[in-house]
Amino acid sequence: WDSIPDQGLLDAAAAGKLQTREQIAEQARRMLDDPRAREKAQRFMHYWLDIEHAHELVKSEQMFKEFDPQLAADLRTSLDLYIEDVLWGDQPDFRRLLKSNELYVNGRMAAYYRFDLPTDAPFQKVEAPDRRGAGVITHPFILSRFAYTDATSPIHRGVFLVRSVLGRGLRPPPEAVAPLPIDVNPDLTTRQRVELQTKPQACQGCHIMINPLGFTLEHFDAVGRFRESESGKPIDASGRYDLASGETRDLQGAQDLADFLADNGETHRAFAM
Numbered sequence: 001w002d003s004i005p006d007q008g009l010l011d012a013a014a015a016g017k018l019q020t021r022e023q024i025a026e027q028a029r030r031m032l033d034d035p036r037a038r039e040k041a042q043r044f045m046h047y048w049l050d051i052e053h054a055h056e057l058v059k060s061e062q063m064f065k066e067f068d069p070q071l072a073a074d075l076r077t078s079l080d081l082y083i084e085d086v087l088w089g090d091q092p093d094f095r096r097l098l099k100s101n102e103l104y105v106n107g108r109m110a111a112y113y114r115f116d117l118p119t120d121a122p123f124q125k126v127e128a129p130d131r132r133g134a135g136v137i138t139h140p141f142i143l144s145r146f147a148y149t150d151a152t153s154p155i156h157r158g159v160f161l162v163r164s165v166l167g168r169g170l171r172p173p174p175e176a177v178a179p180l181p182i183d184v185n186p187d188l189t190t191r192q193r194v195e196l197q198t199k200p201q202a203c204q205g206c207h208i209m210i211n212p213l214g215f216t217l218e219h220f221d222a223v224g225r226f227r228e229s230e231s232g233k234p235i236d237a238s239g240r241y242d243l244a245s246g247e248t249r250d251l252q253g254a255q256d257l258a259d260f261l262a263d264n265g266e267t268h269r270a271f272a273m
Helices: 007-014 021-032 035-048 069-088 107-113 140-145 154-165 190-197 201-215 253-262 265-272
Strands: 102-105 124-127 238-242 248-252
Touching: 007 021, 035 069, 069 102, 069 107, 069 140, 102 107, 154 190, 154 201, 154 253, 154 265, 190 201, 201 238, 238 253, 248 253
Parallel strands: none
Antiparallel strands: 102 124, 238 248
């Protein structure tokens, strides 16, 4: 609640009714029924997803002509509705945040992301086609947030997965490096440009972990739309993750990544801490 104990808690403490697990759980359930708990939980989720300061999404008008402020606002609303559904619905399971194939879509989003809904449809829960969805990590707001204005960014997406979802530390980069412009290497895919730019040994200390995770989301463009190819080449969404135990997990795309994260102890600890 971000506040002092209310009268109910003070009375329970004075009466010695905060001594057992059952008594504490009773008060916790009472507090969760308060609207302040929902607001606090939503703020926590924004922090976990590193979007608490992501107030706007801006994309290249040339590359994404119909991506406007209204659509960007719809994406934020869609994500918040999904989070609220998972937290407070009839299936409040942490793993749904990462594995669910559902999302909330209105008519404007449906037209842009190719869902079969009328253009004036209100927000409603739908399933991503061909089971392409993987919870919050493939939500178009998150994918757009961790991308450039005109291209994806496996680095930004990988850093998000490493730091926020897996709770791993990363050293600051030795120097700021601008991404290789698309028009300089128009025949290369984004994956190939990232591999070329981060090839130096000085980069590999962190990018050996960042890049393979970010590459698993390459089926989704800079605004979160699914794609099969880029620059005339099929998308390579393969990746891997080296666990703290020393084991390596090979990953093939977003769903494989989501299944791995949802069942991984590192993910659970990072979320809880």
